[in-house]
Structure formats: C-alpha cells, structure tokens
Amino acid sequence: MPRRAAAAVALLCLPAALAVVVWSLIRSPLQLVLGLVLILLAVTAAWTALVHHGVSRLLAAIAALVALAATVALPDIRVVAVIAVLTGLTVLSAATAELAIAHDLTPATTTRAVGPARHGALLMNPWSGGGKVARFELEDKARELGVTPIVLRRGQDLRKLAEQAVADGADVLGMAGGDGSQALVADVARRHGVAFVCVPAGTRNHFALDLGLDRDDVPAALAAFGDALERRVDLALLGDLVFVNNVSLGVYATVVQSGAYRDAKLTTTTQLLPDLLGPQAPGFDLRFTRPDGSAAQAADIVLVSNGAYHLESLRGFGTRGSLDAGVLGVVTVTVDRARDVTALLSAEAAGTLRHFRGYRDWTAREFEIDSGQPLLDVGVDGEALRLPPPLRFRSLPGALRVRVPAGLAGGAAPPTRPAEGFTALWQVLWGRPARRRA
Template identity: 80%
Template sequence: MAGRVPGEGYSPSRRVAAAIALLCLPAAVAAVVWSLVRSPLQLALGLALVVVAVLAAWTALVHHGISRLLATVAAVVALAATTALPEARVVVVLAAVTGLTVLAAAAAKFAIARDLAPATNGHAVGPARHGVLLMNPKSGGGKVVRFGLEQKARELGITPIVLQRGDDLRKLAEQAVADGADVLGMAGGDGSQALTADVARQHGVAFVCVPAGTRNHFALDLGLDRDDVPAALAAFGDAVERRVDLALLGDRVFVNNVSLGVYATVVQSAAYRDAKLATTTQILPELLGPDAPGFDLRFARPDGSHARTADVVLVSNGVYHLNSFAGLGTRTSLEAGVLGVVTLDVDRARDVPALLSAEAAGKPGRFRGYHDWTAREFEIGSGQPLLDVGVDGEALRLPPPLRFRSLPGALRVRTPVDAGAAAAAPPVHSTAAVTALWRVLRDRPVRGPE
C-alpha cells in the first residue's frame, strides 16, 4: 500500500476507505441510540445475555466433566435466549454494531496506517550481483509451488535452491554465501527466515524475506504484501535497504517472538497442528482450570520486584502493539534496539470478567494482570529441568535459565521500492485518527500543512 504521491495525492481506494471508516462509527452509534429509544430494556438484556454466554464459554474451556457440560449448556441457552428476544431488531443491532466497528477499524488501517508509521533508515540500492533464494516447498501449504517461485526466480536471474527432505538449511545458506551470494533470500516460514537471516547477519550480506510461510509476521512488519508472494522477489533488483534488529535466545536468533506459558505448552502437543481447537480444548483445563498448578517462570520486573509465575510470557524482537489477547498485532518499528516483554497473570475466577472487558475494548493493557516493558536483555529462570518454549512458532523444550538479548541493527534487509515502510502505525487517540481520516478524504497530507 503506497503512501501519498506528491503532486498526485492519495489513491481513490485510500480515500474511499477513509470515507467508509468515517461513516461506519457514527452509523454504529446511531444504531445503538435507535435501539435504546425503541427497546431500551431488551437491548440491555441482549448485551447481558451475550456477556453471560462468553463467561460460560470461558468456564467450559477451563473445566472438565460436569462443570464443562453445565457451562456449555449455559452458553448455548444464553445465545438462544438472545435470538429469541421478542424484538428481533435487538439481535440485528448487536450484529450490525459489531460488523460496523470491525469494518471501520479495517478501513481506517488501510487509509492511514502508512502515513502514521515512523520513518525508517532505508536507502536505495542497485540490483543484486549474485542473488540466491532458498525455498521450503512445504511451507504455507506449498506456496513455493503454487506461486511458481522457482521459475519466477530464474526469470529474474536469481539462483533458486529448493530444499529437499533431509537438507540442512543452515549449511545450504552457508554454502550459498561461500559460492559468492551477495543477497540471500528465504521463501518459507518465520523459523526459516530467522535461520537464514542469521547466516546473512554473520557474513554481512543483505537479506530478502519472501512470505511463503503460513503467518509471515516478519514479512508483515517489513511492510510486504503477504498475499502477493512473488512481488517480494523484486527486492533482488533495484530496492530499498535498511538495517533492522534481530534478537537472541541463548545463541538462537529469532525474528518475531518467543512465548512461554499457556500457548507454548499447548503447541507442544503432537496433535495440535492437525486439530488446534480440539487440542486446546483438551489441554486448557490443566493449564488454566481452578486446580491448575501454574507455571514455574521466574523473572525480574522493571521495578525490581521478582515474579515466580505467569500464565503467559512473550519476549519479542521489538515492541508489538497489542489490541487483543488472541493475536500478536504488529510492530511499528524493527529498529528500536529493544526486546518487548509482555506477561499475563489470570486469577482463575476473579479476573475473567475484567479480562473479557479489556479484550472487548481492544485495550489489553487495562487488565490488571497485564504487564509490559522493554529491555535490552531479559532472563527467565525456573525450577523445572525443561521449559516449553515457542520460538517463532516452533515448539521447543529448553533448559533454564533462558537468556534473551537484542541485536540492534544486526541485519541488512532489502525490500521492493514500493513496499510499505512499516506494517503498523503507533497508537493514536480517536480524535487524531478521525482528523487523519478526514485529511485523507480531502486529499490533504496526514502529516504537514494543508
């Protein structure tokens, strides 16, 4: 998504998105007001039933046996009662408000996110003299084959290396550099990106990320279009190069994050990849249920206090802007030279309503069990011989202590000249967002004079 072109202004699609965002939120407010005037008691009852259904669903997730059954029944009954309200418009209003809010957020991100993103230190570079692209044909459900990346690479003068069963990715990357590669690329998931980026870092060659994995968080935060995988190959030609941070867990490089606690334990299950929901439902009661022992994770907080447990610990390469407990969000910068640390503690009974309220508001920081800070280095200890750890999505078991360190500006990254500078804008107040949207709609620069 390109920014505003001097002398040409914003694209019609950006201006349309700004108009949609500006119209959706007032429409949602109008729908609520209209329903309150027509059926105030039923709207309040509908909202209460939705809350009951969510709380019951949470209870079902973290319990076994009869408790899970009763909670499931309660959730179903609450939802059925919502749809059975005499005024059907109440259900329609609730659905419409949710849909309008989601649409407004998506349209606003498309319209203004790039203009609010911080500037990067990129500079123009010429084509690679000897570009090599390593490819994992199994990543992302076979994106390498589906997008014909091997043939497209050859057409662009890039040497393709397709991994075969039993190949050692690090050795192949090392050999490519030894054979003269000045630009090293990887088409695969974030774990493969991290390993190849580490080789590029150690040898001082430039790196190209091709988003051929499943989630491609690193590509997203580099400003790449994850839906147009072949477009990333343009970075081997005339491109923009900048230095971005990497991070270390021990001597292992990661590009995104390392997780411990609930998620890291769930993904250890061999059944998780084939049955994510069923596996999570089966394991969650042992992790968050009323009799769960908690996780033995010991670390120091910035205020000098020492924690001995947490339900979730996330250590990231850079700081994520989180608007949900369910997803990582995005990073406004990969050049800050710090680790982002997030911890979450949930009291099994008392904290659920507050947790759900913070989630619904898109402001996890309001939850009292949520803590975040930045650090150059961070350490986690434990009395356990091995800890379940998720490193860039890969499930591992590692002995404590776990030592993390930021590597500021360690990697030379090339991106296509038309790629975005960053994937996310820093958080802004609602009034600032409305002002920015209004300026885009009027084809005025978001930053700078009228």
C-alpha cells in the same frame, strides 16, 4: 480519492452506530439491554466451559447455548439484527480506517537505494504455508529473475544449504518460508554480512508484515533481488538462537508443544486449557525481574519480542512500529484463577488487553527468565522447543541488512489511539497527510 473515500466511510460509521443504538433504545430499550446481557452471559459461560473438565464443562456449555438461544428467541428479533449491525459497522470502520491512514502512519525508516543482486540465491521451504512455494511457482519465478532457487528436501539442513549458498558466491540470500526459517537464514546472512530478502511463503509471516510486505502477494517480494531499498533491522538472541519475531512461554508455548496442535489447533487448545488456566491449574514457574526491580515468581504468558509489539489482543501478537529501536519488548500476563479469567476473556474480545490488571509490558536490551523446572516449554518464532533455564535474551541492534522492493513505504503502521485516529482520518478526508510529527 480512494483513501479520502475510505476516511469518509470510517468517520461515518460512528454516527451510524450511534443512530442504530438510539433507534433501538427508543423502540425496545429493555430488549436491547437484555440482549447484550444474554450475549455477555453466553461468552462467560463459553469461557467457563473451556477452562473446566467433566460435568462443569458440560453445564457451562449448556448455559452458553441457552443464553444464545434466548437471545435469538427475544420477541423483537431486531435486537439480534442491531447487535449484528453494530458489529459490522465496527469491522467496516476499522478496515476503511486502515486503508485511509496506514500509509501515512507507517514509521519512517532509514533506507538506501541499491542495485540488483549480482548473485542472488533463494532458499525455499516447500511445506511452509500449505505449499505456497509450489502454488505461487516461486522456483520458476526466481529463475526468470536470474536468482538461484534452492529447494529444501527431506533430510536436508537449511542452515547448511544457506552456508553453502554463501560459499558459492551469493551476495543476497532470500528465504521463502515461515518465520522460523526466516530467522535461521537471516542469521547466516548476518554472520557473513550479506543482504537478506524475506519472501512471505509461510502461514503468518509477522516479520514480513512488519517489514511492510504484502503477505497476500508472495511473488512481489522477489522484486527485492532487483533494484531495491536496503535498511538495517534488529535481530534478537535467546542464548545462541536468533529469532526475528518473538519467544513465548506459558500457556501458548505449552499448547504448541502438542503434536496434534498444527493439525487441530482449536481442538487441542480446548483440551488443554482446563489444565493451564482452570481453577485447579498450578500456574507456571517463570521467574524474572520487573523493570522496577521487583521479582516476579510466576506468569501465565510471557512474550519476549525482537522490538516492542503494540498489543491489544493476544491473537496474532500485534504489530511492531519499529524494527530498528535496538530493544527487546517484554509482555507478561498473570491470571488470578479465581477472578481474572472472565476479565481476561472480556479484555481479549474487546481488544483492550492493555487494560487487564494482570498485564505488564516494557522494553529492555537484555532479559532473563529462570525457573525451578528442568526444561521449559518455549515457542520460538512459532517453533516448539524445550530448553533448560535460565533463558537469557538480548537484542542485536542493526544486525541484519534487509532488502525490500523499491517503492515500499516502510514497516507496518502501529494502531492508533481513538483520538489520534479520528484526527488522522479527518486530515486524510480533507486531502492532507495523516503522518505523525516526529
């Protein structure tokens, strides 16, 4: 019943939004249109400010503030309320739709039931996620389950600790930390053929999300050391370096190189964007071959992922419908400084990145990036590195045995197209499953 109620709310949001728009158009059509135009101007001016220095940045920021002030100062204040209500209905519709259909649209995976670990070991990074290991008392909870806790200390090597745990007889290795730590311990598990448990104690934990774990309930993942479901998932290689999520190059990879990024993400990004995407920015020397065989000499964003991401926005890098397809996902975004920056911002804000003219995506088992630069800024599962080109990527199909708590449905549900989502919601509303046909 909760899912049916959520489906009803999601479906009702559309006619409610249409009713709000019609009502506003009848009462004050010119002001509604003017309000939307002013908001568009404010967004465009704000982005212009971000990608410029000096006087240009100041003037664009003033223009953005003036446009916002003009929106609020419209004689009929209901225009602002209408825009706020439409935004709220959109958010509510998306949230309730996910609650209603995500379970049924979760891709099926091949799993097998396994018994408790004979000798489980859980490695923990106490600094990840702002101290989640201590906050959720993972060390004590691991001991209660008969799992050996191994807490990383200053100056210790995480890989060596994982190798030692296997040498001491561990048949299941777990990692409580961020995705970079997950990849390192997963690589050790892969090399020794032992099972792996992901405990989402980092900041983002995309790997845990796509495994279907609840990132807000960190201790729940420890149940995978008991009776559990085991499946095989892919890993990916950059040279000899394993990653579980993605490798980024270009704008994002350059921003995260800054030592101030982790403590001041927004400020650092604002300071660097003019030199990366501004009118005088030189662009990024990233050379690769497209799937049609044509050669690309530059791109502003390149994302190479372990499995294909469904991207509608660059925020958070989306989700993967499958972790066992045996392919790399490749996304490239190329921005024409003179005319594309505003279009990119609009596509990003609207969640329609795939429709941006500089966007390309495809899958491959192997991929290579070259450059005339001696070192390239690279973000590997969120960790900032500088590596010499060429960079060679390849997929490792089914390389890792992963255990998840018994009863977990599978991976994350990929976003659906509007027509498909509407049909799925209608099915759930009438008490029928929304799962896609194979």
